[in-house]
Amino acid sequence: MKIATFNVNGIGSRLGSLLEWLSRESPDIVCLQELKAPQEAFPAQALNDAGYGALWHGQRSWNGVAILARGARPIEIRRGLPGEPDGEQSRYLEAAVEGIVVGCLYLPNGNPQPGPKFDYKLEWFEHLIRHAHGLYTSGHPVVLAGDYNVVPTDFDIYNPKSWRKDALLQPQSRAAYQRLLAQGWTDALRAKHPDEALYTFWDYFRNHWQRNAGLRIDHLLLNDELRPRLIDANVDTWVRGQPHASDHAPVWIELSTRRSSKPAKRAARRDKTPQAERRDIGGHRSEIQSEIQSAQAQRLATSRPEA
């Protein structure tokens, strides 16, 4: 199973490029950011024709996030973070797909810094960290994927000198990202490529793409329930080289279909005792579904109707 995150920088102007990438790479689950489209302008029909069910959280002109699932409809868990300072910015969407909880996020850029936009970035980060802790310890397999607008270390950028004052490299931004990781999350791309310079964003200026002058700011974080299933991770850099491309490239992880298990657990599964059955993915999946459905029922009972 392949899960990807892609900041499309305008779904309206990027639809052709997005469809070509979906067709060539066939990701099973996709997190999109920067739709830059109001709710009613999302190309749900075109994506459905391409075989993808979708949930989306749009906004006029700016921001906007979506979750796609190949041959399935993502089950919505929530839109927006609990206690998010400004409910008008569409930056978070969470859904269950194939027994996995998928959080799709577009963290504020924060430039210029210092200033109110940087304050907003750090404030949003705190809400994310608080919510992520609950997800991490939920017992479900969870991936938090998106554009974090943080270059984690100087190894994650072609040259930190000219970006030193940028919000993406600030010590406060990096410290917040490290506090998130410290909950136990695995940065999947870095885990699979500890010594390789990898980038996910190349701005449109100064031939940065042609010079591979990039930044690594799009991340997929896995909790302990999902981490053992990680097989591979990489960046579909070819997408960035296409005509009329987004300034980001898709980042993806490949997961084993079943939860990987230790030999002792595999032996237990062969031995069809009731306890072994409970460890089986099927049983685990139905537990997730029932918990999600009850969470949804509670939320629907207490929240106002969606806009």
Added chain:
DNA sequence: ATGCCAGGCACAGCCTGA
């Protein structure tokens, strides 16, 4: 230190992104 490019909005030239 700034603009370099690009999308959205709306149709000239801002604002925002990162």
